Amino acid sequence: MSSSPVDRSHWLTIFALTLLFVSYNIANAGINHLDIEDNEFAEFEDFDVEDVVAGVASEQKNVVHEREDPPSQEPDREIETADEDEATVEIEDNEFEHVDEDEYEGYEKDSATKPDLKLNEGPKITFAQLPAHLRSNWESYYLELMILAGLVLYFFNFFLGRSKNQRIAETWYSAFKGPLLEKFALVGDDGKLENSQPGLMKESENVYLLWCSGRTGCEAVLFELRLLKRQDLVAMVMNLFRPQQDQVHVKVFMNDSDMDSFVMCLAAKKTATRLIREMADISVYCPEKKSAVDKFGLPANFALMSEIGEASTTLLDARVCSLINNIPEVIESIHFSDQYSGPKQTEDTAPSKMPEVKKMLIFNFNLPLKNGKSIVEAVEIIRPAIMLTFYCIDRVKRFRLSKEFKAKAEKNRQKVEEAFLKSTHAARAEAAAARREEKRRQEKEKILQDDDPEKQRKWEEKENKRLAKKRMPKMKAIKV
Numbered sequence: 001m002s003s004s005p006v007d008r009s010h011w012l013t014i015f016a017l018t019l020l021f022v023s024y025n026i027a028n029a030g031i032n033h034l035d036i037e038d039n040e041f042a043e044f045e046d047f048d049v050e051d052v053v054a055g056v057a058s059e060q061k062n063v064v065h066e067r068e069d070p071p072s073q074e075p076d077r078e079i080e081t082a083d084e085d086e087a088t089v090e091i092e093d094n095e096f097e098h099v100d101e102d103e104y105e106g107y108e109k110d111s112a113t114k115p116d117l118k119l120n121e122g123p124k125i126t127f128a129q130l131p132a133h134l135r136s137n138w139e140s141y142y143l144e145l146m147i148l149a150g151l152v153l154y155f156f157n158f159f160l161g162r163s164k165n166q167r168i169a170e171t172w173y174s175a176f177k178g179p180l181l182e183k184f185a186l187v188g189d190d191g192k193l194e195n196s197q198p199g200l201m202k203e204s205e206n207v208y209l210l211w212c213s214g215r216t217g218c219e220a221v222l223f224e225l226r227l228l229k230r231q232d233l234v235a236m237v238m239n240l241f242r243p244q245q246d247q248v249h250v251k252v253f254m255n256d257s258d259m260d261s262f263v264m265c266l267a268a269k270k271t272a273t274r275l276i277r278e279m280a281d282i283s284v285y286c287p288e289k290k291s292a293v294d295k296f297g298l299p300a301n302f303a304l305m306s307e308i309g310e311a312s313t314t315l316l317d318a319r320v321c322s323l324i325n326n327i328p329e330v331i332e333s334i335h336f337s338d339q340y341s342g343p344k345q346t347e348d349t350a351p352s353k354m355p356e357v358k359k360m361l362i363f364n365f366n367l368p369l370k371n372g373k374s375i376v377e378a379v380e381i382i383r384p385a386i387m388l389t390f391y392c393i394d395r396v397k398r399f400r401l402s403k404e405f406k407a408k409a410e411k412n413r414q415k416v417e418e419a420f421l422k423s424t425h426a427a428r429a430e431a432a433a434a435r436r437e438e439k440r441r442q443e444k445e446k447i448l449q450d451d452d453p454e455k456q457r458k459w460e461e462k463e464n465k466r467l468a469k470k471r472m473p474k475m476k477a478i479k480v
Contacts, residue, residue, distance in 0.1 A: 154233045161230025162205050168246065168367070168375050169208040169225055173200050175379045176386060183390055184221070185214025205231045217258045217397040221389070224249040227367075246367035247332065248382065250389050254359040258397045259338055261409040262311035264304070266292065266324075267333035271364075272303040280355070281339040284416055296321050299328045307412065310405045311336075315395055323384055330385050332364035336396065339413070354420055361396060363389050 180187045188198030189211040201209045210223040227246045229235035263285040267275060272289055275282050286305040292298040296316050302324070306312040315336065324331050340362075341355040365385045369378045401409065447459045 157233045157236065158231045161232070161236070164230055165206050165227045168227055168369070169200055169202075171375045172225060172248070172367075172379050173210065175376075175383070179387070180210075180212055183215060184212040187212050189213050189220075200225075205229070215393075217255065217393050219253040219255060221253070222249075222251040224251070225367075246369055248365045248367055248386070250361075250363040250365070250386070252361040252363075252389065252393055254361060254393075254396065256359060259359040260311075260399060260401045261338050261406065261413065262306075262308045262401065263337045263339055264306040264308070264312045264315070265333065265335045265337075266298075266302060266304050266312075266316065266331075267335070267364075268301055268331075269303045271333050272305060275333065275335070276305065278343050279335075280341050280344045281337045281357075282335075283344060285337075285339060285412060292316075298324055301328070302331075308401060308405050308409060310401060311399070314399055315392070317395075319391070320388065323388055327381065327384060329368055330366050330382055332366050333362070334392075335360075335362040335364075336392075337362075353424070354417065361389070361392060363392075 177187065186198075187210070188200070199210070201211075203209050206227045206229050208225040208227075210225075211220060212223070213220040215221070225246075225248055228239065228244060263281050265272070265275060265282055265286065269289070276287055276289070277283070282305055285307040289303040289305055291300075292302045292304040293300050295313075296304075298321060304312060338359045339357045340360045341357045345355075363385070365382055367378050368381055369375065373381075444459075447456055450456065
């Protein structure tokens with residue numbers, strides 16, 4: 001009874017699967033008894049069941065093809081099965097048996113059979129130490145954030161304060177430009193031959209200057225706006241502890257022939273104390289403070305320093321006193337002097353000659369921008385004080401001292417000059433003595449460096465005679 005082609009292919013498939021299963025078990029058993037170093041077929045260690053399943057699937061596909069064309073596929077299948085039967089694994093006990101131990105010194109036989117476990121270990125992974133994210137670690141950046149916030153606040157205050165100071169200066173100049181053009185021939189002089197941009201000159205972010213000239217009785221007038229340092233955040237913080245005000249300083253340079261000899265000053269008590277301590281002319285000619293309440297009817301917070309009583313009585317007339325009583329918060333000081341030389345010089349920088357003096361009228365006015373007043377309102381409040389300067393210029397020009405007080409003023413100036421010459425004479429004598437000692441010291445060093453003993457002996461004799469003569473008492477020669 002002959003079997004059909006389908007039965008033969010069925011039996012062939014079963015035989016192939018059985019053969020694959022047996023060969024897999026044999027190979028797996030042989031691999032388990034071999035070491036890693038002796039296994040020449042280590043590349044087949046990863047043989048997996050999935051490969052078997054894949055092989056079975058491929059065999060099933062071959063069966064389908066055999067059903068379609070049995071005669072052509074049957075010989076090939078027989079060849080494959082024959083090859084699988086002949087595939088055997090030859091295992092060597094030791095591949096280093098042929099090695100002569102005497103030929104290779106230091107070679108250990110057992111080391112070849114021991115597996116190197118480090119070969120099976122994977123690469124060591126190291127993780128970089130990254131810093132924590134900013135959003136999860138804000139505490140570490142408090143100092144940086146504070147510095148950054150301070151810088152932003154400083155620059156914001158700088159631009160804001162600078163713009164406000166500029167608005168104050170421009171408002172003041174626009175308010176007084178007309179009256180100044182009426183009083184002076186030139187407003188906004190900058191000292192150049194051709195003034196291309198007459199007007200306010202910006203000295204700094206808080207100081208503005210305005211020069212005016214061309215008026216009888218004076219050489220020139222300098223208006224100086226000293227505003228608060230609003231652009232400086234530190235200065236504004238200090239202003240909270242030591243409050244200051246915006247001020248307008250007016251300096252009138254009088255002609256020599258248009259002002260007599262006298263020194264007087266009317267100021268608030270705190271300002272008067274500071275002026276006596278700092279200004280040279282006030283500290284020398286009128287260092288005593290007097291009350292201005294009884295004689296002139298001025299507020300109690302004002303003090304008067306005057307060298308000649310006649311000058312203060314004449315210049316502080318009813319009109320001036322009335323204006324001061326109306327705006328006492330604006331008037332800081334009124335200083336008239338024919339001996340103005342600026343602040344006092346320290347003892348270290350004492351001059352060797354009389355300082356140069358000028359005849360000047362100095363007015364210090366406060367610009368009341370506090371208490372909620374706008375810039376325009378503050379400028380209007382200070383307007384009578386600015387007009388007071390022109391009135392005082394005319395009064396000082398017409399005022400002349402009587403002969404008695406004129407002689408007193410001249411005597412005071414002569415005493416000051418003699419005292420200055422006396423103090424400078426002592427200083428000059430000390431300087432001359434110091435120069436002589438320095439000259440003798442240099443001469444002694446020069447003689448000692450010389451190798452001639454005769455010169456050294458003569459110099460010592462000369463020096464001894466000089467010292468002996470210096471120690472002798474002085475005697476006057478009397479003629480008979």
